[in-house]
Amino acid sequence: MTTPIVIEGWRDVPPALRGATIAMGNFDGVHIGHLSVLRTAHAARPDLPLAAVTFEPHPREHFRPDDQPFRLTLLPAKAAALGAAGATAVFAIPFDADLAAMEAEAFVDQVLHRGIGARHLTCGADFAFGHRRGGDVALLERLAEARGIGVSIAPFVTDAGGPISSSRIRRFLQDAYPERATLALGRPWEVRGEVVHGDKLGRVLGWPTANLWFGRHLEPARGVYAVTVVLPDGREVPGVANVGRRPTLGGDPQTRLEVHLFDFAGDLYGQEIGVRLVAFLRPDAKFDGLETLKIAIAQDAAAARAVLAAPA
Template identity: 75%
Template sequence: MNTAAPLVLGDWRALPPALRGATVALGNMDGVHLGHLAVLRAAHAARPQAPLAVLTFEPHPREHFRPDDPPFRLTLLPAKARALGEAGAVLVLALHFDAALATMPAEVFFEAVLRDGVGAVHLSCGQDFAFGHRRGGDAGTLAVLAEAAGMGLTVVPPVADAQGPISSTRIRRVLQDGYPERATAMLGRPWEVRGEVVHGDKLGRVLGWPTANIWLGRHLEPARGVYAVTVSLPDGRELKGVSNIGRRPTLGGDPETRLETYIFDYEGDLYGQEIGVRLRHFLRADAKFAGLEELKAAIAQDAEDARTALAGL
């Protein structure tokens, strides 16, 4: 299967002829968790010689219909496409989700996008997949339409663990509750926040703990506090570190949540570059300290605790 970065397109009408006739995995795929990977495997297994494509939506439909909701995304499009490519997809159709797409009837979506646009030879989806205006189409609708078009369909049952079916909703919940290890188990990899390193107030440098700062932006905000992390650097290395997710109550508070990371045994300038911070273990909740000396001592203890927590990696 493919391991290279997939082609990402926002319009089904721009499909290169060589990628028509794909087998297509359907779904929002936020997080690209173990259940999503099962849908991709089913699509590939049905027609192994066909290109493997994923059809998803950008922005996430929930962002379109409820724009004032707090950010909830597990993966933004670049990270999602990267994970889908690692799972074998050569094409990610991240269809621009707007009013026109939102009001397209299910039958029209199937005919215009999947049949005529993509020329799909096989489809796969989860049991709860819904599509079309007001989610008017479901897996049953898809089965009828696919059969009439001479197209194969695999409906994949949920992948479950001891707590029940794995879902993006469950992963969001365990992250918000401070259990990144549970998220790792359901994702098949640690949850990662990717972003550009921005300039802060340099206080960490003054305290002796220089940090790489990134804004959470449209990512889900997990439990605020201190984490043992590993950091994916632009040069491909993965180093250990300690992160704080919060709004810095000791320093008067920030209007936005930031992720501050002290990377162990690293010296370099990361400003303006993209890094990925992978949450491994939750160490303690966010706290307000009496002053900078107390904060400095807490950071030193956090770093020691993070090194201990990461010793096995």
């Protein structure tokens, strides 16, 4: 697994990072379709370093800032997944008003050619770029060829439901199908965040939890999940998690992710962990009291242990 160098911009790129074969896209989730773009880029020019060009924030976040959070991966997780796929560098191009207004030809010339010194470009067949998405792959090929840059178009990766896409994966998660998201991503979907203090009720009930906010991550279907948790030291621990607003306790204004780690003792407050959704167990529910809630949590934990112990 490669730990890529992350360059947040396209100006003043060090000479050692110029001259790569470039995979381009938003890469939200870095799913198996995105991995095809990286493989195509490497296959086209295996003699060159492999790098990725992506955009931060996601263009949708720039144009529609009031939308509900929808991201599958934020930049650190995205870069790690791209590195795992072989990218030695990730160019995170700031998507701001200036870039949004940049015409397609200027993007190729200033950003890709002069800025990062691309030697070869690869994207999906639906890649669009430039002001008002005015550039398509045909224009990219013409503009790149004029500058001595090769272009390869990666084929779509499809399953029975059609092309794999970030939007389909979001629907899988919002419809409570994390297993389908896992197949499309090539790994379980993970929420990374800092463990924050709660009201310690889980500890009182005998089920202490680590609490995270979703932040800019997509909110999946509310309910109970079998999960695995990646600790700060890299260890992976099984557990059970609830995504919800705690209706039994009167309801919260913000959805939280509460995770009970099996057979674990330790202080995680203030540390970053990753919670990987493995299976959906049941929808969020309101119980008639804390004792009933405690019984339900015990049943959820037993169900999660059974799922996680089952052969893959």
